[in-house]
Amino acid sequence: MDKLVTAAIVVVVVPGALITYIWGTEQVLRLLPERLKPTVRPWLWLAPALLFLAIFLIYPMIGTIIHSFQNHAGTQFVGLDNYVWFFGSEDALTSLKNNALWLIFLTLFVVGFGLLVAVLVDRVRYESVAKSVIFVPLAISMVAASVIWLYMYEYKPPGTEQTGTINALIGTAGLGPVPFTQVQQFSANTFALIVVMAWMWTGFGMVIISAALKGINPELMEAARMDGATEWQVFRGIIFPLLVPTLVVVSTTMIITALKAFDIVFTMTNGNLGTNVIANQMYAEMFKFNQYGRASAIAVVLLLAIIPIMFFNVGRFRQQEAVR
Amino acid sequence: MVKRSRWLVPVAAAAIVLVGCTQGTSNNKTVTIIGTWTDTEQANFLAMVKPWEDSSGYTVKYQGTRSINDILAAGIPTGVLPDLAGLPGPGQMADYVKAGALQPLDDVLDISTYTSETNAALVNYGKVDGKTYGVFIKAALKGLIFYNPKLHDYSTGAPKTWDELTQMGAANKGNAQALWCLGIESGAASGWPGTDWIENILLRQSGPDVYNDWWAGKVKWTDPKIKAAFDVYMDVVKNSFGGGTNAVATKFQTAGDPLFANPPGCELFEQASFMSGQGAFATKKADTDYNAFPFPAINPDYATAIEGAGDLFGMFHATDGAKSLMKYLVTAPAQDIWVKAGGALSANKNATDYPDNFSKAQGAAVAAAKQFVFDASDVMPSAMNAAFWQHIVSLTSGSETVDAALTALQKVADDAYKPAS
Numbered sequence: 050m051d052k053l054v055t056a057a058i059v060v061v062v063v064p065g066a067l068i069t070y071i072w073g074t075e076q077v078l079r080l081l082p083e084r085l086k087p088t089v090r091p092w093l094w095l096a097p098a099l100l101f102l103a104i105f106l107i108y109p110m111i112g113t114i115i116h117s118f119q120n121h122a123g124t125q126f127v128g129l130d131n132y133v134w135f136f137g138s139e140d141a142l143t144s145l146k147n148n149a150l151w152l153i154f155l156t157l158f159v160v161g162f163g164l165l166v167a168v169l170v171d172r173v174r175y176e177s178v179a180k181s182v183i184f185v186p187l188a189i190s191m192v193a194a195s196v197i198w199l200y201m202y203e204y205k206p207p208g209t210e211q212t213g214t215i216n217a218l219i220g221t222a223g224l225g226p227v228p229f230t231q232v233q234q235f236s237a238n239t240f241a242l243i244v245v246m247a248w249m250w251t252g253f254g255m256v257i258i259s260a261a262l263k264g265i266n267p268e269l270m271e272a273a274r275m276d277g278a279t280e281w282q283v284f285r286g287i288i289f290p291l292l293v294p295t296l297v298v299v300s301t302t303m304i305i306t307a308l309k310a311f312d313i314v315f316t317m318t319n320g321n322l323g324t325n326v327i328a329n330q331m332y333a334e335m336f337k338f339n340q341y342g343r344a345s346a347i348a349v350v351l352l353l354a355i356i357p358i359m360f361f362n363v364g365r366f367r368q369q370e371a372v373r
Numbered sequence: 374m375v376k377r378s379r380w381l382v383p384v385a386a387a388a389i390v391l392v393g394c395t396q397g398t399s400n401n402k403t404v405t406i407i408g409t410w411t412d413t414e415q416a417n418f419l420a421m422v423k424p425w426e427d428s429s430g431y432t433v434k435y436q437g438t439r440s441i442n443d444i445l446a447a448g449i450p451t452g453v454l455p456d457l458a459g460l461p462g463p464g465q466m467a468d469y470v471k472a473g474a475l476q477p478l479d480d481v482l483d484i485s486t487y488t489s490e491t492n493a494a495l496v497n498y499g500k501v502d503g504k505t506y507g508v509f510i511k512a513a514l515k516g517l518i519f520y521n522p523k524l525h526d527y528s529t530g531a532p533k534t535w536d537e538l539t540q541m542g543a544a545n546k547g548n549a550q551a552l553w554c555l556g557i558e559s560g561a562a563s564g565w566p567g568t569d570w571i572e573n574i575l576l577r578q579s580g581p582d583v584y585n586d587w588w589a590g591k592v593k594w595t596d597p598k599i600k601a602a603f604d605v606y607m608d609v610v611k612n613s614f615g616g617g618t619n620a621v622a623t624k625f626q627t628a629g630d631p632l633f634a635n636p637p638g639c640e641l642f643e644q645a646s647f648m649s650g651q652g653a654f655a656t657k658k659a660d661t662d663y664n665a666f667p668f669p670a671i672n673p674d675y676a677t678a679i680e681g682a683g684d685l686f687g688m689f690h691a692t693d694g695a696k697s698l699m700k701y702l703v704t705a706p707a708q709d710i711w712v713k714a715g716g717a718l719s720a721n722k723n724a725t726d727y728p729d730n731f732s733k734a735q736g737a738a739v740a741a742a743k744q745f746v747f748d749a750s751d752v753m754p755s756a757m758n759a760a761f762w763q764h765i766v767s768l769t770s771g772s773e774t775v776d777a778a779l780t781a782l783q784k785v786a787d788d789a790y791k792p793a794s
Contacts, residue, residue: 139781203622204618204619204622205615205619205622206614206615206616206618206619206638207615209615209634209638228618228621228622230622231618231621231622231770233770233772315561316560319560319561319563320763321563321564321763321766321767322621322766322767322770322772323767323772333759336442336443336446336447337442337443337446337755337756337759338754338755338756338759338789339446339468339755340756
């Protein structure tokens with residue numbers, strides 16, 4: 050019954066409110082002089098979105114920054130204590146190091162494999178099938194993907210039946226078993242987690258790069274081939290330079306994804322054995338330890354790390370718009 | 374159309390938020406409950422409340438989750454709380470009382486009956502400043518050592534001391550591949566079975582006073598007494614099936630399964646009494662397929678202390694339904710329903726409908742215990758608890774030394790036990 054009421058409200062009241070708003074803005078606009086109308090109308094249309102942005106994004110962001118200078122319950126200002134704690138805690142520094150690994154290697158994996166697959170499948174007849182197969186993992190939720198990979202990585206002691214997919218496979222060749230998520234040397238377990246994310250996002254990189262690839266004028270390549278360029282020279286001299294703006298967009302998206310990494314770490318190792326990342330640590334400080342100040346400080350550090358990349362990304366978009 | 378759909382999204386979102394809020398408050402004839410029980414345990418709990426639902430006309434809306442700590446911690450400041458909830462432990466219970474969220478039960482329950490029917494140690498754990506806020510509706514005994522009687526039957530001559538256990542274990546190993554089975558993987562709570570080990574060892578080595586001072590932050594982690602307990606644990610890891618790597622990779626639920634393998638992976642397996650509802654134990658018969666003996670004394674002075682845990686239950690909204698259900702849950706007939714289904718020990722002394730001698734013995738031990746200590750990691754501040762779990766995982770996997778772990782844990786303790794500013 051409750052659900053029916055909800056459905057009715059969404060179906061009737063929401064469009065009703067929208068129509069009333071549009072109608073209302075037009076009524077207001079009528080009162081204005083003619084030359085002001087084109088300036089005011091877009092702002093009226095934007096107003097609801099801006100309002101929600103302010104309530105759900107700007108206000109919490111300012112709140113978080115203020116909290117980051119307060120004690121655990123937010124009752125007292127403690128200056129820079131939370132930041133001093135963050136940069137002095139060994140766990141936090143491990144998380145920072147891991148986020149750096151995520152950032153570098155996830156981006157390399159996704160851009161590298163995405164480019165490779167996009168260029169290769171561009172030349173085969175079953176392109177759409179191959180692309181679909183690689184794209185599918187992106188549609189899986191992160192937690193589900195983590196669970197899948199927990200089964201892939203599962204470890205049983207040597208001499209017993211291996212139930213993990215990878216260990217069972219390499220077992221047939223007489224190798225292993227390898228405790229993938231338990232090996233801490235050289236951050237091997239962090240790489241095992243990065244592989245999961247790369248498995249999911251390679252499809253995304255591939256689709257974007259592939260679209261850009263289709264946009265390259267084939268006559269350019271044909272002309273190069275006529276002049277005797279090898280396929281490698283065509284790639285190095287024509288395809289790659291023309292793809293660079295797209296690769297940059299994919300890279301910046303992946304950098305932001307890497308900084309936000311949480312679900313996979315939380316589900317697969319919970320940050321144990323040196324695999325913790327900043328987002329997971331923020332979650333623990335906030336919801337497990339009730340340290341609102343520290344959690345906010347971590348959030349602010351994360352925000353500051355993301356801002357330059359965002360500016361860079363927006364700048365890129367502007368440049369592209371200008372070219373068009 | 375395109376322009377309209379752009380702000381249709383936020384408006385629709387707002388509508389959903391508004392509707393969601395109105396749904397959050399329960400109507401008069403339901404009682405909302407959040408607990409840690411899922412699967413079989415959830416079914417047993419629902420069977421337990423069924424007679425009450427039938428007689429009172431109320432419906433119970435139950436949600437089982439392993440992240441109860443996080444949900445309640447987020448619910449306290451926002452006020453989005455269930456009517457009744459399983460509480461993570463006495464430490465968190467005291468926090469919730471301080472935050473003014475938990476309701477006192479002194480006028481809800483028949484306190485004198487409740488006190489007479491329940492072990493005094495358990496009653497005390499539910500109190501804050503003399504008032505009762507939490508009751509135990511089931512209990513568990515920690516530090517049981519499970520064995521497969523078909524390999525060697527310890528029911529007539531269980532080891533009384535740790536040295537005896539080591540000798541007898543080696544003598545009766547038969548074709549088992551290792552002495553111990555060990556598995557400490559448990560999702561976001563990975564490491565807790567290892568902390569149970571440390572607690573049981575420390576309790577028998579240094580006694581309840583040191584134990585209680587330790588979790589209260591008055592004994593340092595770097596104290597030789599604590600290190601001694603860790604050293605014994607590291608020895609267990611060394612003698613475990615598949616070694617530390619396997620222990621870290623193995624879920625606690627299935628960690629004891631190699632007991633029943635052929636040839637057996639191990640001879641002995643330490644876990645709490647609720648293990649009888651988990652993994653391969655769930656399909657085996659107590660008494661004949663598996664049995665258990667109590668954790669032996671290490672220092673003979675501390676032979677009588679036992680470590681237990683319980684499912685503490687508290688009330689956030691004092692509605693009529695919640696009060697009536699609370700009153701029902703502490704009674705013997707209610708607790709007997711779960712006890713009979715297996716996998717649980719009752720907190721109520723009069724609920725003794727155990728399905729086998731195995732659980733009956735543990736139930737009697739809980740009811741009679743003179744020195745009953747609570748699971749230490751559950752009562753530590755949550756940051757301390759999480760660090761304890763985390764370092765147990767590192768230690769077990771062999772990527773950290775005991776001294777390094779204890780120094781790191783003391784560093785966390787220096788911060789976690791600081792009085793709130």
